Amino acid sequence: MKTLIKVLLIATALFLIVSIAILYAIYNSDSAEQEVLEEKTFDAEIEDMEIIVENSRVDFLPSTDGTSRIVLTGNSEDFILKTDISGGRLLIEVEDRSRFFVFGFHRSYSLQVYVPEEGLESLIVDSNNGTIQAQDIRVADLSLEADNGRIDLQAVESDAVNIETANGAIDLAKMDADMTVRSSNGRIIFTDVSGELQAKANNGRIELTTDTLDFPVDFETNNGRIEIHTKNEPANARIQARVENGRLEVFGRNSGQVSFGSGDVLIKLSTKNGRIVVD
Known part of the structure; x- marks a missing residue:
């Protein structure tokens, strides 16, 4: 019985170490070390935006050319990027297809979203593991949710902001x-x-x-x-x-x-x- 308890304790400790390593890798990924995986520009007028990401940080920045644009960078091509525009609403989804963690290497993605100067009526972000950061953008109604990751907003013009995070x-x-x-x-x-x-x-x-x-x-x-x-x-x-x-x-x-x-x-x-x- 004592041997079994020791084995369970060791297994639990190893699981926690691996989990912490994964989260640390995600939170501290350096976009400068990543390659551009995909880039899209949307000429249509966009009033509302919804973003769903998995194992990726999201950065919102002001657009300098009046268009909405996204740039996905990372160090692995094992991902799925989906976009859809309907009635002035843009839906963006980033899915990490790999479910395995390899020591010495971590997958990391970063989605840069460029928002036009006139801003958005609404922005909804749902993140599963990853930082959400926004600076110098305009959004009338802003809703952010993260399971694991910090949320950082600087000089965001908005009327109503709703934020929720489980860990971060x-x-x-x-x-x-x-x-x-x-x-x-x-x-x-x-x-x-x-x-x-x-x-x-x-x-x-x-x-x-x-x-x-x-x-x-x-x-x-x-x-x-x-x-x-x-x-x-x-x-x-x-x-x-x-x-x-x-x-x-x-x-x-x-x-x-x-x-x-x-x-x-x-x-x-x-x-x-x-x-x-x-x-």
Whole structure:
């Protein structure tokens, strides 16, 4: 019995090592080492875009010629790329056909998506293993979901943003939008943002850095700290903070109920295990 337990423990450890190696390879793939596998340009007017990828990072960049364009790079040709345009909607699918991992070699893909200057009405991305990154694009309604991989948005113009990741960090910067963000395992970081913010993490900290708290905030995490850093105290806000196990400090006060002005803007903060600091 003891021998069997030892064998099972060793097998489990090896499985975890291989899994970590695979995820590390995917997350840290260098597009500079990859070759261009396929490239497509779409002259038709595209208002909506949906992207489904497997074992590939996705980068959204502004287009310089007014067209929508995709470039798939990688170090293996064992993939399937599908595209379909119908009624102003572009569907893109990248499927990794190989199911085997070989030590000393890892398959990696990177999909660059170039968005026209006028932007999109909607963008939906569903990623199974891989980073999603976007910078300097316009999307009215943005929805991103990743099973394993971080999500990084910089200076994205949008009205509504919905983001969810099972395992991976979420970093959002220089944005003004109503945002709903969820992470099962991974931090959520807001930097220089505004709009109505809702963020929930199961395991991971939530941080917000902004000039002033003049917009609604609802942050909740089970295991992790919540920190908000501002240049000035809010002029018209009500902060409700709750900690079950941890320290609580709101602008130097050890209180979970702090009001400024008429208290019209509600700031809700809650963590079960971790500190809450607002300064």
